[in-house]
Amino acid sequence: MVRRWLMFLGVLAYAVGSIATAQGDALARPKYAIRAGKVLTMDDQNRVLDHVIIFVADGKIERIVPEKGAKIPDGYKVMDHSNHWVLPGFIDCHSHTATNQSGDLHDYVWLTNPGLRAGDLIQVDTFNNNRAIAGGVTTALLIPGSGTNLSGFGGIARHGARTIGEAVMRSPGSLKIAQAGNPERWYFGKGRSYMNYNLRQTLVKARRYWKRWSDFEAGVTKTRPAYDQRWEDFRLIFGKLIPASVHTQMFQVVSKSMTMLHDTFGMKLMIDHGTFDAYKAAALAIERKVYAIVGPRVWWMDEQDRTINSCAGKWWDAGLRKVGLNTDAGVLPQEDLRLQGTLSVKYGWQTYPALEGLTKTAAEILGVDDRIGIIAPGRDADLVAWTGDPFDCRSGVERVFALGRVVYEASGRRLY
Structure with missing residues (x-):
């Protein structure tokens, strides 16, 4: 009887641990280096940045640097949007x-x-x-x-x-x-x-x-x-x-x-x-x-x-x-x-x-x-990569980041 209870508790502990691991994976916020062809920051200076890298970690925008000569640290997954526009969500x-x-x-x-x-x-x-x-x-x-x-x-x-x-x-x-x-x-x-x-x-x-x-x-x-x-x-x-x-x-x-x-x-x-x-x-x-x-x-x-x-x-x-x-x-x-x-x-x-x-x-x-609402260091990483001008009906959404996670990819199944 004792052995059965110990086995049951062991299986239960394993199951709980597996669920906790799965939940942890779902809630994790990876590090990304987003190569962007054009970034409309929508900030007060109305800056439009060409050929930059947006570094994202822990759901936030860390920094934005020119792509030329930039080094991507270990641990960052590269997302290539070199031919796309990136805007705030x-x-x-x-x-x-x-x-x-x-x-x-x-x-x-x-x-x-x-x-x-x-x-x-x-x-x-x-x-x-x-x-x-x-x-x-x-x-x-x-x-x-x-x-x-x-x-x-x-x-x-x-x-x-x-x-x-x-x-x-x-x-x-x-x-x-x-x-x-x-x-x-x-x-x-x-x-x-x-x-x-x-x-x-x-x-x-x-x-x-x-x-x-x-x-x-x-x-x-x-x-x-x-x-x-x-x-x-x-x-x-x-x-x-x-x-x-x-x-x-x-x-x-x-x-x-x-x-x-x-x-x-x-x-x-x-x-x-x-x-x-x-x-x-x-x-x-x-x-x-x-x-x-x-x-x-x-x-x-x-x-x-x-x-x-x-x-x-x-x-x-x-x-x-x-x-x-x-x-x-x-x-x-x-x-x-x-x-x-x-x-x-x-x-x-x-x-x-x-x-x-x-x-x-x-x-x-x-x-x-x-x-x-704007793209700047310290803001939430709610970012959308468009194939071009969002107000051009020929453009579409390629990828969406919400709180630093990828939540939509057109390569999987384009909806619009």
Whole structure:
């Protein structure tokens, strides 16, 4: 009997050790020396580097050196992209499918839902996210839908992650607000006056909670406020640590979003959609340092001057420099984010600002630009090797690195 137990324990120990070894291998972050023909760093100096080597270790970019004369230390695996462009992974700032959902995430009950957190649904190795990776998207903001005026908080999801800890880059990552263009249909039907009234009442309560805690932490008051889960995440909103993603489109509604949510409540805003004639509010956005994350509609027929225009391009032409794009997945799949850029450029936007909108600008508004969005030493190694210009439909993704690991290779099975 004793021998049987010892044999059983030995087999069990071997099995546990094998599983632990397999998990360790899966979580390992190899060292790479990536030979790149052209690197668009997307940094503040707008540097484009030709014929360089990007050294990657422990999930981070170590250094970038000219390829000529460079020595590759032992332990680094060479990845040859001498004929390719390397860019930061694209960032989709508006997704409802960055989880296992097959369609839109519409999980709410009331006209305002302050306690809901979509970030809790972020998962790893899902169909949607793997398809996104093949399209060059390595990060997405997962948010609830727009069927109510305040549908809850979103979370920033890392595609290609191996654990939930890696996948959840930040949660909460934003507050989702919709001021018109869907919530009217909730329950028995609403008008804009009632929607704005009800939303304002919710935000007033949330701001009071934030103010009580701010005063306590600053020593203005001595009594510790009671914790309330419904309002706790709003401390990040009113502290301007995370933005509000505002489903708002036409000029009048976009203007109201800025005067109400920014001016009255002091929120950090990104206009999420900003289509049709929304660009006419560009002067207000510039003054308030508001971002416009345009999509899924990227072109608009202006019946006044009878022209077809790029929605993002019109914001840019009006002077706003903080412009990005989204897919509103599942309106469009996340992997179509590059197509959003392609069409925006086709209808009048400039190529380099459009690339910024999918990388650096997107990372800035989400507050994660210290980690992703540009290629520089110390940043996360979320890198995509393209066969050429991402906005040229003849180009495709050759290889994707997420947190320093290879998570997609077209040589195995090209999807796009």
